[in-house]
């Protein structure tokens with residue numbers, strides 16, 4: 001349908017790698033507690049605004065009996081997901097006009113999507129495609145904590161690049177990114193106002209600290225690489241010839257971060273993401 005998000009807002013690898021970490025099996029217990037999805041039933045689950053598919057991929061592992069459909073209007077995300085993630089029905093489509101009949105699904109779920117879509121349509125379409133008694137799960141990113149290692153501070157080359165392309169903010173505004181963001185109090189109230197009952201809220205706190213001994217080397221290096229890809233794709237999405245120096249600077253600083261990790265020189269840099277999980281029922 002379009003490539004607006006993947007080409008202007010967040011790239012395929014930025015979303016895929018960061019979400020793959022957030023929805024790692026190590027954190028399933030936190031999600032499971034609030035999702036309350038029956039693991040033994042062959043439920044029909046629909047993910048809205050699935051991006052490149054990392055949450056759908058985890059849902060498929062966590063609920064192997066469920067039949068999972070995932071939809072996004074960005075063609076690049078859906079092509080990536082179809083090519084890399086088996087077992088899920090990935091569709092291109094619009095969350096405000098879902099191509100499914102009334103009462104089709106037992107569960108709808110979305111991660112960091114609500115804030116970009118007009119609320120009446122966002123909730124209304126999910127209410128329509130859910131079966132009576134079905135659950136709508138809405139995951140919304142909240143303020144977390146980030147502590148950057150000294151070797152990962154922005155370099156002069158990156159700062160010069162970002163100063164030269166300062167129209168980035170306007171682009172975000174142009175695409176309506178975060179236009180319908182709500183506070184922790186407004187979100188459940190919006191869900192209730194738009195027809196959901198028995199609304200509950202909970203939080204998943206995901207601690208991504210590469211140096212923490214609880215994480216394997218593979219997981220720790222994935223954290224570092226996910227951050228690297230996020231910074232690289234942000235530069236490349238600007239479509240500017242002048243990005244070359246910034247790209248080299250980003251690669252050099254992440255190579256150094258990996259070197260320090262492998263040498264056991266702890267930096268204790270951390271990214272703690274806090275996700276609010278709302279659950280409402282269609283009565």
Ligand SMILES: C[S@@+](CC[C@H](N)C(=O)[O-])C[C@H]1O[C@@H](n2cnc3c(N)ncnc32)[C@H](O)[C@@H]1O
Nearest residue numbers: 005015019049050051072073074094095111112
């Ligand atoms: C912040 S991204 C989150 C993607 C994914 N849920 C994840 O966590 O990786 C927001 C997603 O919503 C999608 N999106 C925005 N508006 C949409 C709409 N009206 N219909 C379908 N998808 C939409 C974008 O294409 C993008 O993939």
